[in-house]
Amino acid sequence: xxxxxxxxxxxxxxxxxxxxxxxxxxxxxxxxxxxxxxxxxxxxxxxxxxxxxxxxxxxxxxxxxxxxxxxxxxxxxxxxxxxxxxxxxxxxxxxxxxxxxxxxxxxxxxxxxxxxxxxxxxxxxxxxxxxxxxxxxxxxxxxxxxxxxxxxxxxxxxxxxxxxxxxxxxxxxxxxx
Ligand SMILES: Cc1cc2nc3c(=O)[nH]c(=O)nc-3n(C[C@H](O)[C@H](O)[C@H](O)COP(=O)(O)O)c2cc1C
Ligand SMILES: Nc1ncnc2c1ncn2[C@@H]1O[C@H](COP(=O)(O)OP(=O)(O)OP(=O)(O)O)[C@@H](O)[C@H]1O
Numbered sequence: 001x002x003x004x005x006x007x008x009x010x011x012x013x014x015x016x017x018x019x020x021x022x023x024x025x026x027x028x029x030x031x032x033x034x035x036x037x038x039x040x041x042x043x044x045x046x047x048x049x050x051x052x053x054x055x056x057x058x059x060x061x062x063x064x065x066x067x068x069x070x071x072x073x074x075x076x077x078x079x080x081x082x083x084x085x086x087x088x089x090x091x092x093x094x095x096x097x098x099x100x101x102x103x104x105x106x107x108x109x110x111x112x113x114x115x116x117x118x119x120x121x122x123x124x125x126x127x128x129x130x131x132x133x134x135x136x137x138x139x140x141x142x143x144x145x146x147x148x149x150x151x152x153x154x155x156x157x158x159x160x161x162x163x164x165x166x167x168x169x170x171x172x173x174x175x176x177x
């Protein structure tokens with residue numbers, strides 16, 4: 001595997017383009033976002049960084065099944081051209097971290113851009129908002145990617161397709177990478 005792996009606070013960079021998220025399944029919506037990050041990073045000639053969580057927060061907090069275990073997620077991120085991946089163990093200790101402490105950690109990556117979805121939240125009790133992030137960093141987002149029926153593609157939707165045995169539809173939304 002050529003993608004480089006780090007735990008929180010291990011990586012410091014003089015410049016980067018960063019995205020943060022659970023990315024369970026690395027579905028077509030995630031792929032569009034991550035391709036954008038890789039494209040922007042290449043344009044700035046800086047590393048493309050994904051900050052993710054293991055297990056995905058929703059799986060940990062709501063006791064839901066995971067679509068892609070961490071090894072499979074990392075393989076998919078690598079195929080998309082990501083340079084560095086930070087994997088935070090999402091557990092009872094991590095969820096007590098404040099939004100401010102998380103932003104301090106992002107500072108050491110010196111991101112020229114941070115790409116997140118429009119509903120992104122972070123920090124204990126989901127206290128941190130995009131507005132707070134955007135007060136410190138240059139925050140950007142893409143339009144949501146939808147499936148043929150017009151519904152926004154999400155890990156939640158794919159989990160529900162898998163648990164009801166609708167494999168073909170789930171695979172379509174996961175995309176082949
Ligand atoms: C430091 C930190 C603490 C978090 N604590 C909580 C929490 O207490 N409750 C919660 O529901 N989510 C918590 N989250 C998870 C976020 O709500 C969110 O799932 C995460 O930032 C990934 O974004 P995404 O769900 O858009 O992929 C935390 C995230 C971070 C970075
Ligand atoms: N369909 C999509 N189009 C564009 N961006 C997306 C799409 N789905 C998720 N993202 C973005 O990818 C990042 C990680 O999202 P996340 O892992 O929470 O995905 P999700 O599919 O919404 O998951 P869940 O259904 O479990 O909440 C976020 O910035 C989110 O906005």
